Amino acid sequence: MSRKKHCNIPIFIPELACSHQCVFCNQEKISNTFSVPTPNEIGQIIDRYLATISEGTEINIAFFGGSFTGIPREEMIHYLKVAHTYVKTGKVQGIRISTRPDYITNPILDILEQYGVTAIELGAQSTNDKVLVKSGRGHRFDAIENAAKLIRKRNFELGLQMMLGLPYDTLELSLQTARDIVRLKADTTRIYPTVVVKGTVLEKMYEKGEYQTLSMEDALSWSKEVLKIFNEAGVKVLRVGLHPSEELELGKSLVAGPIHPSFKEMVLSELWGDVFKDKQLHKGKSIIHVAKNQLNYAIGYKGKNRNALLTKGFDIKFVADENLKDFELDVCYN
Numbered sequence: 188m189s190r191k192k193h194c195n196i197p198i199f200i201p202e203l204a205c206s207h208q209c210v211f212c213n214q215e216k217i218s219n220t221f222s223v224p225t226p227n228e229i230g231q232i233i234d235r236y237l238a239t240i241s242e243g244t245e246i247n248i249a250f251f252g253g254s255f256t257g258i259p260r261e262e263m264i265h266y267l268k269v270a271h272t273y274v275k276t277g278k279v280q281g282i283r284i285s286t287r288p289d290y291i292t293n294p295i296l297d298i299l300e301q302y303g304v305t306a307i308e309l310g311a312q313s314t315n316d317k318v319l320v321k322s323g324r325g326h327r328f329d330a331i332e333n334a335a336k337l338i339r340k341r342n343f344e345l346g347l348q349m350m351l352g353l354p355y356d357t358l359e360l361s362l363q364t365a366r367d368i369v370r371l372k373a374d375t376t377r378i379y380p381t382v383v384v385k386g387t388v389l390e391k392m393y394e395k396g397e398y399q400t401l402s403m404e405d406a407l408s409w410s411k412e413v414l415k416i417f418n419e420a421g422v423k424v425l426r427v428g429l430h431p432s433e434e435l436e437l438g439k440s441l442v443a444g445p446i447h448p449s450f451k452e453m454v455l456s457e458l459w460g461d462v463f464k465d466k467q468l469h470k471g472k473s474i475i476h477v478a479k480n481q482l483n484y485a486i487g488y489k490g491k492n493r494n495a496l497l498t499k500g501f502d503i504k505f506v507a508d509e510n511l512k513d514f515e516l517d518v519c520y521n
């Protein structure tokens with residue numbers, strides 16, 4: 188069965204002169220690096236993307252970067268009007284926006300609804316008040332709860348993004364954040380371990396020894412545990428971990444933190460490692476069937492799971508099976 192392809196047309200709208208000071212954010216860098224696109228430029232960006240996307244793809248325009256609903260109202264409506272023309276002509280199927288929880292009100296949702304927005308992603312980051320305060324977010328959990336409830340009452344897809352390892356965070360608090368995201372009925376989530384970026388409050392805290400990043404080992408194991416909660420609840424995980432980019436590299440913008448090009452693969456590999464630990468496998472030769480999209484993760488990052496099983500006396504061949512999904516597996520013994 189062939190699955191429909193999805194594609195987002197990303198449009199970065201920096202929220203210049205943001206009045207908040209999240210400890211992990213370097214606003215000065217954002218303001219100096221990015222200019223705010225005009226509605227005209229947005230049309231050009233969308234057209235450029237559309238020319239390269241094959242027919243039959245489900246396309247969304249995604250306004251990301253800052254807090255979309257925090258930009259001046261007139262400007263926001265200008266952007267939405269341009270994007271909406273593409274929805275109305277059927278060239279794109281939806282509009283996604285990301286914003287802060289405390290920038291969601293019913294009048295704002297009225298506007299988003301009017302101009303065809305289909306998905307709203309909130310940077311929840313944590314549901315613990317102390318973590319939110321220590322991270323300089325400028326709002327508490329009740330703002331996340333209120334926004335999620337307002338969004339849920341309407342026909343939007345709700346995304347709640349979380350960060351791991353913020354100041355004062357613990358594994359238990361991160362697990363609670365994941366459970367709260369499930370309870371607030373999010374459709375989607377993103378999981379980002381916190382990294383220290385140059386020019387941020389967090390950098391100063393890190394230099395003074397007041398903040399420590401998660402080790403790579405902890406970042407992987409915390410991500411794995413929250414991922415289990417989301418998988419079990421059917422919350423779609425759109426992203427796990429940060430990738431190094433030209434900018435986000437040690438010695439450039441990145442000061443410290445768990446970042447790896449294969450972060451997601453490593454987390455899923457750990458998760459499959461747990462699946463095999465829980466499963467009573469018989470020693471000797473066997474064939475394990477897993478879903479096609481899970482095959483590499485089941486084998487493990489750099490063959491980690493297969494090698495671990497082999498050293499314990501399990502001689503396993505992994506095979507993709509189109510009839511299985513997610514973390515289902517079938518074991519055949521020879």
Ligand code: SF4
Pocket residue numbers: 202205206207208209212213214253254287
């Ligand atoms: S992350 Fe925080 S400080 Fe940075 S732009 Fe968003 S709200 Fe403002």
